[in-house]
Amino acid sequence: MTSTPGSDAPTDATTPRPADRGPLLRFTRAERWVHWASAVLMLVCLATAACLYYPPLAELVGRRRLVMTVHEWCGVALPVPLLLGLGSRALRADLSRLNRFAPYDREWLRAVRQRSYRRPAGKFNAGQKLYAAWTGGAVLVMLGTGLLMWFTRLAPLVWRTGATFVHDWLAVAVATGVAGHLYRAGKDPEARRGMRTGLVDEGWAAREHPHWEGR
Amino acid sequence: MRAGGEGPPVGRRVVLGMLGLGAAGVAAGPYLQRAVEGVASKDPTGLSDLLPGGGGFRYYSVTGSVPVRTAADYTLTVGGLVDRPTTYRLADLQALRQRRIVHDVQCVTGWRVPGTPFEGVPLADLLQAAGVRPEATAVSFGCFDGSYTESLTLDQAQREDVLVALRMQDQPLGHAHGGPVRLYVAPMYFYKSAKWLDSITLTSTVQPGYWEHFGYDVDAWVGRSNGRDDAPTG
Numbered sequence: 048m049t050s051t052p053g054s055d056a057p058t059d060a061t062t063p064r065p066a067d068r069g070p071l072l073r074f075t076r077a078e079r080w081v082h083w084a085s086a087v088l089m090l091v092c093l094a095t096a097a098c099l100y101y102p103p104l105a106e107l108v109g110r111r112r113l114v115m116t117v118h119e120w121c122g123v124a125l126p127v128p129l130l131l132g133l134g135s136r137a138l139r140a141d142l143s144r145l146n147r148f149a150p151y152d153r154e155w156l157r158a159v160r161q162r163s164y165r166r167p168a169g170k171f172n173a174g175q176k177l178y179a180a181w182t183g184g185a186v187l188v189m190l191g192t193g194l195l196m197w198f199t200r201l202a203p204l205v206w207r208t209g210a211t212f213v214h215d216w217l218a219v220a221v222a223t224g225v226a227g228h229l230y231r232a233g234k235d236p237e238a239r240r241g242m243r244t245g246l247v248d249e250g251w252a253a254r255e256h257p258h259w260e261g262r
Numbered sequence: 263m264r265a266g267g268e269g270p271p272v273g274r275r276v277v278l279g280m281l282g283l284g285a286a287g288v289a290a291g292p293y294l295q296r297a298v299e300g301v302a303s304k305d306p307t308g309l310s311d312l313l314p315g316g317g318g319f320r321y322y323s324v325t326g327s328v329p330v331r332t333a334a335d336y337t338l339t340v341g342g343l344v345d346r347p348t349t350y351r352l353a354d355l356q357a358l359r360q361r362r363i364v365h366d367v368q369c370v371t372g373w374r375v376p377g378t379p380f381e382g383v384p385l386a387d388l389l390q391a392a393g394v395r396p397e398a399t400a401v402s403f404g405c406f407d408g409s410y411t412e413s414l415t416l417d418q419a420q421r422e423d424v425l426v427a428l429r430m431q432d433q434p435l436g437h438a439h440g441g442p443v444r445l446y447v448a449p450m451y452f453y454k455s456a457k458w459l460d461s462i463t464l465t466s467t468v469q470p471g472y473w474e475h476f477g478y479d480v481d482a483w484v485g486r487s488n489g490r491d492d493a494p495t496g
Contacts, residue, residue: 102321106438109323112476146273180273184280192288199477199489209291211372213284 070246071262073170078141081132082242088128091121093222100215122193125186144170145179151258152176170259178228185221189214319367319375321438324472328407328437328458336442338426342402342463345393352442355428358383363423363448366495368484370451374492380446382427386420388462400468403445404461412445412456412471413480416464423448423496426459449496450482 074082095118098108108114132138152173158166159174166172171179195202195210202210232239237251252262287294333352341347362381368374389401394416401419403412418424427446428435435441440457447454453473474480479487484495 100320102438105321105323109326109328111322111324146271147269148272149269152269152272176273177276180276181280183273184277184284187277188280188284188287191284195288205292206288208295208372209288212291212295213287216287217284 069249071249071252072245073241073247073252074141074245075135075137076245077132077135078138079242079245081128081135081138084128085125088121088125089225092118092125093218093225095121096218096222100218119193119197122190126190129183141170145176148173148176149258167258168256170256170261172256174231178224182221182224185217185224188217189221192217319439320369320371320373323407323457325407325409330437331406331442331458331460333442336460338443338460338462340388340392340462342465343395343398344389344464345395346391348388348392350388352428355383355426355443359387360428361422361425363425363446365423365448366493367452368492368495370453370478370482370488370490378430379432380425380427380448381429381432382425382443382446384422385424385426385445385462386422388426389416389420389464392464394464397466398464400465402463402465402469403456403459403471404463405456405458406460407458410456410458410472411469412454413465413469413474414447414454415468415481418447418481421449426462427455447482449484449494451478451484451488451490453478454482 095114098104098114099111099118105111149169151167151169155166155168155173158164192210192214195207196214199207232242237247238255241247249262252259256262336352338350338355339347340350360381361384362379364377364379366374366376367378385401399416401414401416403414405411414424425446425448427444428442430439435444440455440459443459445454445456445459454471456471468480470480481487484490485492486494
């Protein structure tokens with residue numbers, strides 16, 4: 048059989064791009080559980096806080112002792128999912144990624160300030176890194192000040208007044224932060240899919256997280 | 263290569279920074295709180311009520327919903343160890359000698375409302391009218407929210423600055439403030455001033471009230487109980 052010559056000119060056929068390689072694992076099951084358990088506890092803390100604090104809601108809901116008990120126990124439980132999650136190698140690796148700032152993270156922050164759309168990022172962008180660290184720190188401060196308010200004999204009164212002050216104001220800041228987190232998630236269906244199913248599209252990852260080394 | 267590389271540990275620094283700021287905030291909190299209250303007290307817009315610690319009263323109720331009572335269906339009973347158990351309607355209470363007292367209100371959770379006028383019938387008058395029997399040593403109070411209770415020793419209850427209050431801030435007591443009738447115990451933390459008062463019972467021993475079952479002091483003098491050192495109100 049004789050060989051046939053190939054075509055001289057390009058054909059109409061489309062070449063599949065590497066972006067269509069199929070879905071990519073972003074979060075393991077353990078990581079998603081840690082995220083959603085923390086999310087539920089955080090939202091219950093914020094909702095009960097609003098019922099304890101904001102007078103119209105306080106009048107609507109009442110049941111002060113019950114709401115207080117739910118708030119206290121959800122607050123104490125809030126760090127538990129993450130602590131349990133430390134048993135997962137993938138989660139520990141992601142924590143280490145969140146911790147370290149690469150040169151492209153500074154570039155990302157600069158791009159945000161200059162409203163530029165060239166925003167390089169690793170598996171997590173600089174905004175996600177800062178949000179994770181800030182929220183982690185805030186949860187620890189809320190836990191400490193909350194315990195001072197809960198166990199009133201733990202410390203002298205001036206500490207308790209200060210703890211109440213910090214707890215009140217930081218609560219507003221945390222609520223703002225969580226609202227921002229939800230807003231960003233609301234605008235990015237692929238990021239939501241990543242946290243819901245664990246899988247993301249390769250094209251999305253290439254666009255949003257070009258320096259993600261496992262990509 | 264390690265995941266995330268070898269860049270500076272900014273995440274850890276942010277967490278430690280938050281802990282440091284939190285500790286500094288706890289130390290500076292009492293001064294900052296006073297500053298916030300100072301600003302909020304001069305705010306004519308009322309927007310500062312939305313801020314933490316912005317001043318003013320906060321609504322606390324231990325039940326899901328509290329029935330509304332008006333002059334038409336409100337009653338206050340005085341009973342227990344008395345010679346003449348009595349039931350008062352709102353109009354009956356309004357016809358008695360009224361006393362007006364202006365003191366700060368101090369909540370055990372920290373908020374304080376300066377110079378708040380309360381007006382009502384001195385509790386001592388109602389006790390005297392009912393005829394307290396010799397074996398009575400304490401008074402317990404019940405509320406029409408169905409759950410809240412409070413108590414005083416007989417000596418405390420007979421102080422001139424303990425009122426069955428009908429008016430607050432020179433207006434009839436609204437429902438949110440415990441109306442139409444609440445207890446007002448001027449020298450004690452505000453949880454003693456039971457809202458939605460509907461029964462006064464003379465007893466032979468002090469019956470600890472609602473929050474007192476959860477560790478609050480029964481003798482709740484402002485500045486001398488509950489581990490607090492607020493300036494006295496009474």
